[in-house]
Amino acid sequence: MxxxxxxxxxxxxxxxxxxxxxxxxxxxxxxxxxxxxxxxxxxKAAPGSGALLLRPPDAAPVEAPQLATDVAVEVSGPTARAVVTQAFRNTTGEWVEGTYVYPLPEDAAVDSMKLVVGERVIVADIRERAAARRDYEAARRSGRAAALTEQERPNVFTNSVANVAPGETVLVQITYQQPVRLSGGTHALRVPLVVAPRYNPAPPLVAPAAEAAGSEAGADPVPDRARITPPVLDPAAHAPVNPVSLGVSLRAGFPLGTVRSGTHAVRTEETGPESRRITLDAGPVPADRDFELTWTAAPRHAPTIGLFRERVGADEYMLAVLTPPDGAVPPPDGAVPPPDGAVLPPGAPAAQRLPRDVVFVIDNSGSMAGASMRQAKASLLLALDRLTPADRFTVIRFDNTMEQLFPEPVPADAAHLDEARRFVAGLEARGGTEMLAPLKAALADPHPEETGRVRQVIFLTDGAIGNEEQIFSAIAAGRGRSRLFMVGIGSAPNGHLLRHAAELGRGSDTVIGAIDQVAERTRALFAKLESPVVTDLSARFSEPGIDATPDLLPDLYRGEPVVIAAKLGRVAGTLTLRGHVGGQPWEQAVDLAAAVPGAGIGKVWARARIGAAETARLTGRLPAATADAAILSLALEHGLMTRLTSLVAVDATPRRPAGVALTAADLPLNLPAGWDFAAVFGERGSAPAPRERRAAAPVPTAAPAASRGIDLPQTxxxxxxxxxxxxxxxxxxxxxxxxxxxxx
Known part of the structure; x- marks a missing residue:
């Protein structure tokens, strides 16, 4: 009352x-x-059950569906194959449609989905996104069981499951392929488990007159904000939801050294000199942080070059993983020895590095509050300590405002470094994440004509934004001679932003997920940045007609491999890498006939080629229509999820009785571990971004104070x-x- x-x-x-x-x-x-x-x-007042509640039309509130997830990963050399099984449990007496936003690796090639209802297994088809949505909506209205998987970002997906009967559990099983990362001799598998809340910059209230004639500058930077804005639970008021069980079967292809996880307690079972079985030590865990597993080779068996091949139909696909040499590379015959101060490969005598201009950018927005801010500040302070008197630097901090410590890089002397340390130590997390302006400021080069110095931008952020396309376009347009290195901070950083920004910036990315990783990973990152082994890197196949990606190779740093995926008519000839070492020509050739069989390489190539087409669209190298046509053709040919394709599974027989209502629900997510709920949502409440609801997904009603599901606040x-x-x-x-x- x-x-x-x-x-x-x-x-x-x-x-x-x-x-x-x-x-x-x-x-x-x-x-x-x-x-x-x-x-x-x-x-309205709600029953005191302690559960998240939904408000069906013309009915009392009911408990939301429950979700549990199992992830099984098989690692075979350079690739990983994962099966993600999501169990939707309808604990209510209503027929329910559930919608769940969840993450996958940013480089995942998602290629299949199954819907399991009772004894029935319904295999999904890959279709154009609009057609898949129409089929799903038709099945939902007619009472048939259906599931729809859609890509919102390369690392953010949505599952919708319709017509789940009262008391019923249905399974949605998704499979994907991804490459294993190698850096500094350490192999890494990262499985994201939670989508972090994202800051979505508001559209301009009034577009300037100059933008009225067809320019996109005045458009909404996040037109799909409703689809990446699921409800989030306050951890202080609600126990974690969405439990996850996870297991990894590791077959490395070489004798293993250490195998460990820096994010979760794991149990490791040795199944052979080259294989391990890894499970979560505590059983199912809340989906509130990403899972990471790393492993190294036994010291005397560390590989330096890996070539893997797969035949699919009439085509051959190849994955080349090339690591820089560990010892000195002799200059070509007749070459003049590198001058003093030139960049030399590791192990070269009297190796010295080029002086650097370094721009540090640190995110101090509200999403960085708590552990993330402490990690970012600790990392930046360690980085400042590694600068030498020959280097120059400046620091930029940003939230919904920005501040640049020095107008342009200044010498890294004691006075300037002390001022920078005080500046960093005084930073506090607050406000929104307006990343575009500080990025442009960092890439702005006051001396583009200057040679003999390396210009590097070190960007520390959790990447919790929705306007990634704006960021990528700015990097492509303003990169110049700078190299961009992304440092992901926190338990659930935006891997898509980190990885693709670094690729466009011809740098690399790393993740610091816990405070005890700061020293190790910061030291490894900056040791690598201080000694690029090969610059101006290029690749050439001796055989014609080979379609390889990426088109633009980064510089080759110590311990950082170059990975090239290619589609070949036949396996023959050589792959030659060329570049400069200490200003002198350098090259290394690989015989393609040495490739060993692998699995899923064709899908890895297709996913990389789709990413290249997206980049060409964003940077204006391809018209949008041409890029979309290429993406759609690749996705349908290889059966992959993309921005333009979806997986849909529809049962043939109606099951919900005619006239019985269907209750729709957005299933809530946990707040990433270490995040400060009040800092994130208190600040975002002032962001000018009105909330839209996706179709057929009403907001859950208010629950008791001890168990309230919170939607992302907007203005x-x-x-x-x-x-x-x-x-x-x-x-x-x-x-x-x-x-x-x-x-x-």
Whole structure:
């Protein structure tokens, strides 16, 4: 019941009764209207079950569906094959449609999906996105079981499951392929388990006149903001949800050294000199941080070159993983020895590095509050300590504002370094994540003509933004001679942003997920940046007609391999890498006939080629229509999920009885571990980004204070409520004035 003090029985003087009667008649419609608005928006008392609640149409609140996930990964040499099984459990007495936003690796090639309902297994088809959505909606309306998997970002996906019967559990099983990363002699597998809340810059209120003639500068930077904005639970008010079990079968292809996880406690079982079985030591864990597994080769068996091949139909696909040499590379015959101060390969005598201009950029927005901010500041302070008097540097910090410590890089002397340390130590996390302006400022080169110095941009962030395309376009347009290195901070960084930004910036990326990783990973990163082994790197196949990616190779750093995926007519000839070492020509050739069989390499190549087409679209090298046509053709040929294709599974037989309503729900996510809920959502409440709801996914109603599911706040205020309250107060004032006059 909504309290109605104005309608309570009140004793009043006889002269006041006419006023009370008028007051009662006037306020009744207003109070009833206010109660109707609150009810329509789910602001009502809810059962004290401690569960997230949904509000079906014309019915009492019910408990939301439950979700549990199992991830099984098989690593075979340079590639990993994963099966993700999501179990949707409908604990209510209603027929339910559940929608769940979840992450996958940014370089995953998603190629299959199955829907399991009772004894029935329905295999999904890959279709154009709009067609898949139409088929799913038709099945949902007709009462048939259906599942739809859509890509929102290369690392963010949405599963929708329709017509889950009361008390029923259905399974959605997704498989994907991804390459294993190798850096500094350490192989790494990262499995993202939670989508972090993202800051979505608001569209401009009014586009400038110069932008009116077809320019996209005034468009919404995040047009799909509703689809990447699922509800998030406050960890202080709700126990974690979405438990995950995970197992990895590791077949490295070489004798193993250390195998460990820096993110989770794991149990490792040795199944052979080259293989291990890894499981979570504590059993299922909350989906609130990414899982990472790393392994190294036994010291005397560390590989330096790996070639893998796979035949699919009439085509051969190849993956080349080339690591820089560990020892000195002799210059070509007749070459002049490198001058003093030139970049030399590791192990070369009297090796010295080129002086550097380094721009450090640190994200101090609200999403970095807590552990992430401590990690970022510690990493930057360690990086400052590694600068030498020959280097120059500056520091930029940003939230929804930005500040540059020095207008341009200054010498790394004691006075400037002390000032920078005080600046960094005083940073606090607050505000939104307006990344575009500081990125452009960091890439702006005041001396583009200067030679003899290496220009590097070190960007520390969790990457929790929705306008990635703006960032990528800015990097491609303003990179110049700079090299961009992305340092992902926190338990669930945006891998898509980190990886692709580094690729476009011809640098590399790394992740610091815990405070105890700061020293090790910062030291490894900056040791690598201080000694590039090969610059101006290029690749050439001796045989014609080979389609290889990436088109633009990064510089080759110590311990950092170059990975090239290629489609060949036949396996023959050589692959030659060329570049410069210490200003002198350098090259290394590989015989393609030495390639060993591998699995999933064709899909890895197709996924990389799709990424290259997306980059060409963003940077203007390909018209949007041409890029989309290439992406769609590759996706349909190789059966892959993309921005333009979806996986849809539809049962043939209707199961929901005619006339029975279907309740829709966005399943909530956990807040990433280490994040500060109040810092994130308190600041984002002021961001000018009105919330849109995706079709057939109403917002969950308010639950008890101890278990409330929170939607990402935006700027929209409760205007209807304010209107009703304002009218009520106005009416009260007018009637009180009239009553006073009548009494007189």
């Amino acid at each position: 909504i309290p109605m003090p104005a309608l309570r029985a009140a004793r009043a003087p006889a002269g006041a009764r006419p006023s009370a009667s008028i007051l009662r008649r006037a306020l009744t419609p207003l109070v009833l209207g206010l109660a109707a608005w609150l009810s329509a928006h789910g602001v 929209a205020s409760p205007a209807p409520l304010h209107l009703w309250l304002g009218l009520s107060l106005l009416a009260l004032g007018l009637l009180a004035l009239r009553g006073r006059r009548l009494t007189r």
